Amino acid sequence: MLIYDLDLDQITKLLEEWDEPAYRAQQIWQGLYQHFYDSPEQFTNLPKSLRGRLAEHVIFSPFTVKIYQDSSDGTTRKTLFELPDQNLIEAVLMRYGDPADNPQIIASPTGRGAKNRRTLCISTQAGCAMGCVFCATGQMGFKRHLSAGEIVAQVMYYARMLKEKNETVTNVVLMGMGEPFHNYDNTMQAIDRLNDPAGYNFGARRFTVSTVGLVPMIRRFADEKRQVNLAISLHAADDEARVSMLPINKKYKIDELLDACRYYVSQTGRRVTFEWALINGVNDTPEVARKLAAKLRGLLCHVNAIPLNPTAGYEGRATDRQRAVLFKETLEQAGIPCTIRMRRGIDIQAGCGQLAGSVSS
Ligand code: SAH
Ligand code: SF4
Numbered sequence: 001m002l003i004y005d006l007d008l009d010q011i012t013k014l015l016e017e018w019d020e021p022a023y024r025a026q027q028i029w030q031g032l033y034q035h036f037y038d039s040p041e042q043f044t045n046l047p048k049s050l051r052g053r054l055a056e057h058v059i060f061s062p063f064t065v066k067i068y069q070d071s072s073d074g075t076t077r078k079t080l081f082e083l084p085d086q087n088l089i090e091a092v093l094m095r096y097g098d099p100a101d102n103p104q105i106i107a108s109p110t111g112r113g114a115k116n117r118r119t120l121c122i123s124t125q126a127g128c129a130m131g132c133v134f135c136a137t138g139q140m141g142f143k144r145h146l147s148a149g150e151i152v153a154q155v156m157y158y159a160r161m162l163k164e165k166n167e168t169v170t171n172v173v174l175m176g177m178g179e180p181f182h183n184y185d186n187t188m189q190a191i192d193r194l195n196d197p198a199g200y201n202f203g204a205r206r207f208t209v210s211t212v213g214l215v216p217m218i219r220r221f222a223d224e225k226r227q228v229n230l231a232i233s234l235h236a237a238d239d240e241a242r243v244s245m246l247p248i249n250k251k252y253k254i255d256e257l258l259d260a261c262r263y264y265v266s267q268t269g270r271r272v273t274f275e276w277a278l279i280n281g282v283n284d285t286p287e288v289a290r291k292l293a294a295k296l297r298g299l300l301c302h303v304n305a306i307p308l309n310p311t312a313g314y315e316g317r318a319t320d321r322q323r324a325v326l327f328k329e330t331l332e333q334a335g336i337p338c339t340i341r342m343r344r345g346i347d348i349q350a351g352c353g354q355l356a357g358s359v360s361s
Pocket of ligand 2: 136212
């Protein structure tokens with residue numbers, strides 16, 4: 001039994017069975033989510049006998065760190081975790097807005113200012129079943145869903161690490177290995193757990209969940225009116241092009257997908273982000289940009305374009321800077337806001353879609 005898989009009620013119930021008072025559950029909750037304890041001995045406010053019982057019956061750390069790597073520019077750390085069943089998952093921390101080599105500037109009382117963003121990219125599955133051709137995770141295939149607790153534990157791991165430097169995680173993106181909407185319940189449970197004001201208290205708006213476009217789940221997400229940011233991996237402006245890259249497009253066509261996005265906007269009033277991996281000569285021409293703009297007209301959205309990251313299983317090349325800028329300008333002239341994201345962590349295979357679950361040499 002993994003402690004992060006239990007909500008406060010479940011911990012309370014467990015303690016009841018052990019004839020412990022309910023306030024002990026709150027102490028455990030605070031220890032986990034406010035002090036980031038990861039072993040029973042750290043809960044010094046609990047009686048020794050209870051700590052012993054917890055150690056015997058409950059797992060506090062669901063994975064071991066197989067290896068971690070820092071990018072050469074020091075702004076990105078990738079950690080490879082091994083789960084008890086030997087599956088591997090990865091989580092990546094990206095530092096923005098300050099020189100990583102100057103900790104004095106990074107540390108601030110709250111650690112949450114715009115100048116020192118700490119964005120954590122976490123996994124929701126080991127592998128992925130969606131098979132997108134340019135994605136390293138897709139290339140490795142599906143291994144299994146992560147439990148809510150295994151998703152939560154990735155955040156707690158980094159929260160603990162950053163705390164030592166008086167820093168905090170400021171944003172969490174569910175863009176690591178896996179398709180969050182294929183593991184919907186566990187993913188939402190993890191978000192709710194981290195969101196709890198009596199626990200980690202991580203605001204809904206600081207999460208971004210990214211989906212390849214599972215239409216029924218987008219509609220469900222919209223109906224739940226969550227304040228979590230939504231990103232959609234679009235990558236193509238017509239079905240023929242999209243189906244050749246993202247097999248899921250056989251099932252859910254672009255127009256159906258965009259209808260679900262419009263529904264999301266109508267339900268939540270929130271803007272949708274469209275992810276676009278710029279692939280040289282494939283989806284980066286001004287014609288494609290104009291086609292895309294026509295499709296997105298009237299939808300509250302913006303396009304997040306990122307030059308393709310190389311993967312072993314896909315031949316496409318990244319768009320160069322000049323073409324990327326032209327793509328962005330063409331979209332913007334047609335009224336669709338677009339940003340080009342910087343590539344990060346390429347030297348440690350920690351860029352988007354590169355989380356293959358194996359250590360790069
Ligand atoms: N399964 C979800 C979230 C994980 S993928 C999804 O697909 O949205 C995170 C993002 O990385 C997605 O937008 C995905 O399309 C993108 N991506 C995958 N492989 C990439 C690559 N080689 N280069 C750039 N982006 C990539
Ligand atoms: Fe899965 Fe997303 Fe990769 Fe597609 S891009 S294979 S959905 S992780």
